[in-house]
Structures are given as structure tokens and as C-alpha cells.
Amino acid sequence: MRKKIVAGNWKMNKTFQEADDLLFEIKEMLNKQNPEDVQVIVCPPTLYLELANDISFESNFFVGAQNVNDNESGAYTGEISAPMLKSMDIEYCIIGHSERRKHFGETNQMLKDKVKKALENEIIPIFCCGELLPERQAENHFNIVEKQLVESLFSLDDYDFSKVIIAYEPIWAIGTGVTASPQQAQEMHEHIRKLIAGKYGKEIADETTILYGGSCNAKNAKDLFENPDVDGGLIGGASLKAVDFIKIANSF
Numbered sequence: 001m002r003k004k005i006v007a008g009n010w011k012m013n014k015t016f017q018e019a020d021d022l023l024f025e026i027k028e029m030l031n032k033q034n035p036e037d038v039q040v041i042v043c044p045p046t047l048y049l050e051l052a053n054d055i056s057f058e059s060n061f062f063v064g065a066q067n068v069n070d071n072e073s074g075a076y077t078g079e080i081s082a083p084m085l086k087s088m089d090i091e092y093c094i095i096g097h098s099e100r101r102k103h104f105g106e107t108n109q110m111l112k113d114k115v116k117k118a119l120e121n122e123i124i125p126i127f128c129c130g131e132l133l134p135e136r137q138a139e140n141h142f143n144i145v146e147k148q149l150v151e152s153l154f155s156l157d158d159y160d161f162s163k164v165i166i167a168y169e170p171i172w173a174i175g176t177g178v179t180a181s182p183q184q185a186q187e188m189h190e191h192i193r194k195l196i197a198g199k200y201g202k203e204i205a206d207e208t209t210i211l212y213g214g215s216c217n218a219k220n221a222k223d224l225f226e227n228p229d230v231d232g233g234l235i236g237g238a239s240l241k242a243v244d245f246i247k248i249a250n251s252f
Helices: 016-032 045-057 082-087 097-104 108-122 133-137 141-153 180-199 200-206 221-225 241-248
Strands: 003-010 038-043 061-065 094-097 124-129 165-168 210-212 232-235
Touching: 003 180, 003 241, 016 038, 016 045, 016 061, 016 241, 038 094, 045 061, 082 108, 094 108, 094 232, 108 124, 108 141, 124 141, 141 180, 180 200, 180 210, 180 221, 200 241, 221 232, 232 241
Parallel strands: 003 038, 003 232, 038 061, 061 094, 094 124, 124 165, 165 210, 210 232
Antiparallel strands: none
């Protein structure tokens, strides 16, 4: 049975004190109303990973990074490597978020290398894929997502691929307040699962967790999560409020 997951991507938000307060709120709320059979992951800015890890030991959430470099080490000022994350006991890492693709020019090949580095260091990738609005309007969204998966993930062997979490994020719905309808989300999630089945077989496809990301919030999460191929969410803005984030985690 595949995992149900709700992961919060804080992006570049919160001062140190604000982060401390939010993590404490999440801890307190989870300790009181821990969602059954749902794995909660918090992905704060890199500066706060150690803080988040320390607080997670007193609660029921896991910690993930928002990015990792595709090199083991070296002269890459400002970057963070997979061995560094491993040394901090970070278990998850978001890879290929649309904002990284857009603002930092991350390519499918670069993301392939990042996934490989993460897996080599026993870090579970939360791999993001999704289409732009013109690509959906041109009815090319299925092909775009397939290309991203094939070029970045489908060279993995069965064992490594089975560790990967996939997050479908329609780029036109990120931070816009516009959400893909439950039907649109299910349609793409089902398509992704069929692609995985075609490459790795039905058993691995059925065990792969596929999250929805794109203006998922406390009001629409339940409708999205009721879809048979939607296994949770990669949550942006709504993860910055503990009440909303935990309500989403309890929406299954």
C-alpha cells in the first residue's frame, strides 16, 4: 500500500524566529491531532534544517530540503550537497520544482544527476514535474510531463525508482490561487502512473506515491485527495500556517 504524504514547501519565507514559532506550532498540533496513516514532511529553507530536525524528534513529522546540488562537493558557492544533507540526517529533498527550473535554469539532465546524488546518499527525492499554461492549452501537457519523467527518472533501475516520490505541479496553478480541478489532477496522476507501469511494471506503479502541488489548500485538499491516484500534496503557501497545514494533512 503506497504512502499518503503531505509535504510543506516553505520556499524562501520566514525569519529564524518565525520559523521556530511555526515549527513549534506544527509540533504541538501534530502531537494533539496526528493524522492517521499520513506522513507529514516539512521542507524549510536550508538555514533552518537543523532547527527543524531537532524539533521533529519531539513530534511526528519528517524534514526535507528544498534543493541539492548535482555535484558531490567543490567550488559552488552558496550550494548544498547531498553528503551535507545526509550528514544532517535529512531524509527527503525536493528536486526539480518549477521555480528552480524557471529561475535557475535547471534542465532534465541536471535533475537526473541531482536525483542520482540524492539516492546515492540515502535521501528520498520528491521529484516535481508539470506543464506551463500554453502547453496545456495546446493539449501537449501529457507529452511534457512524460518527457520530464523519461529524461530525469526513467534511467533508474527498479530498486532506485521505487524510492522516488513524484509531485505533479501544473505550473499555471502554482502561487496563482488557481487550482487544477480534481478531474484534471486525477487525469494527470493516472497518466503518470500508467507511464510508470509501462516502464517498471504495475506493482511498482501501484506503490509509487504521486502528490499534487498547485494552490492546494485547506478548502480544496479533501476533494483533490479523494481521487484514486492522488496520494497527497506538495503544499506551498498553505504550509506557512500551521492550522491550514495540519488541516490539509487531515483531509484524507
